[in-house]
Amino acid sequence: MTDRYAVIGNPIEQSKSPQIHLAFARVTGQDIDYTRVLGPLGQFAATVDAFRAAGGRGMNVTAPFKLDAYAYATDLAPSAQMAGAVNAMKFEGDRVLAENFDGVGLVRDVVHNLGRPLRGQRVLILGAGGATRGALLPILAEQPTELVIVNRTVAKAQDMVALAQQHQRSPVPVQGLAYAALAGRSFDVVFNATSASLTAELPPLPPGVFAPGALAYELAYGKGLTPFLSLAQQAGVRALADGVGMLAEQAAEAFAWWRGVRPDTAQVIRDLTVPLT
Numbered sequence: 001m002t003d004r005y006a007v008i009g010n011p012i013e014q015s016k017s018p019q020i021h022l023a024f025a026r027v028t029g030q031d032i033d034y035t036r037v038l039g040p041l042g043q044f045a046a047t048v049d050a051f052r053a054a055g056g057r058g059m060n061v062t063a064p065f066k067l068d069a070y071a072y073a074t075d076l077a078p079s080a081q082m083a084g085a086v087n088a089m090k091f092e093g094d095r096v097l098a099e100n101f102d103g104v105g106l107v108r109d110v111v112h113n114l115g116r117p118l119r120g121q122r123v124l125i126l127g128a129g130g131a132t133r134g135a136l137l138p139i140l141a142e143q144p145t146e147l148v149i150v151n152r153t154v155a156k157a158q159d160m161v162a163l164a165q166q167h168q169r170s171p172v173p174v175q176g177l178a179y180a181a182l183a184g185r186s187f188d189v190v191f192n193a194t195s196a197s198l199t200a201e202l203p204p205l206p207p208g209v210f211a212p213g214a215l216a217y218e219l220a221y222g223k224g225l226t227p228f229l230s231l232a233q234q235a236g237v238r239a240l241a242d243g244v245g246m247l248a249e250q251a252a253e254a255f256a257w258w259r260g261v262r263p264d265t266a267q268v269i270r271d272l273t274v275p276l277t
């Protein structure tokens with residue numbers, strides 16, 4: 001029998017998840033159906049209950065429901081606990097197992113797909129929202145020499161430092177700063193985990209933040225050359241990436257968790273890539 005999966009969000013028509021998971025199913029020979037579910041606001045639990053009652057086996061969760069899914073889950077994996085949010089659920093009888101694969105997806109894209117180890121690198125993250133929170137431990141596990149988080153609202157960057165210090169196993173120096181405090185400092189890998197690019201804005205980065213040979217990684221995807229990537233390019237950065245690989249890798253993690261087989265992501269990434277021009 002065909003197993004049913006879906007992605008829930010509001011809005012949802014923009015989601016690439018059906019395309020990605022159905023492509024994974026084709027190449028791995030898995031018999032699954034994967035659809036979009038528009039969750040009415042305030043009715044997350046009732047909508048998921050109905051999907052489960054109809055035989056649904058698992059769901060991806062996107063905005064604005066990642067916190068609702070966190071509350072709905074019965075079994076939160078450490079990744080979801082750390083992120084404070086859930087992006088994948090698996091239904092087993094009365095149990096709702098919950099994960100957050102965004103952070104591991106990001107790190108896998110950088111280290112595996114882009115061939116850019118984070119070990120020994122000076123890493124800067126712009127933004128201190130959900131994506132940064134989920135990426136914290138996976139990045140620290142790679143043992144960079146230092147991790148700096150900058151945010152418009154500095155207190156949120158400092159909260160991330162406290163969280164990292166509480167959870168990380170082998171300490172890497174972590175700082176939470178204001179953008180202005182970056183003056184005179186440079187980094188080997190700079191992640192833009194702000195949502196500024198979604199409105200074509202640019203975080204107030206001082207010039208010189210990119211070290212020679214740096215990677216500039218925009219977590220948003222499908223936007224081409226965002227203001228952040230454009231700034232990096234003008235600063236001479238040649239290694240530019242957006243979050244399409246992160247999207248594909250977090251999906252592959254969920255697929256493997258559900259189906260026990262990890263799909264190759266290369267074709268999906270090629271299909272979804274929008275040129276960075």
Ligand code: NDP
Pocket residue numbers: 102126127128129130131132151152153156192193194195196197198201202203204219220221243244246247248250
């Ligand atoms: P949140 O809403 O949780 O956080 C947004 C962050 O952006 C906050 O730190 C906010 O700062 C900052 N910000 C917003 N506008 C500006 C601005 N104009 N200048 C400077 N900082 C700004 O978002 P998420 O963490 O969920 O998402 C962040 C990005 O990551 C988005 O672009 C999203 O599309 C992308 N993403 C990509 C994924 C992928 O698979 N590729 C998966 C998940 C996210 P403040 O706290 O001061 O308000």
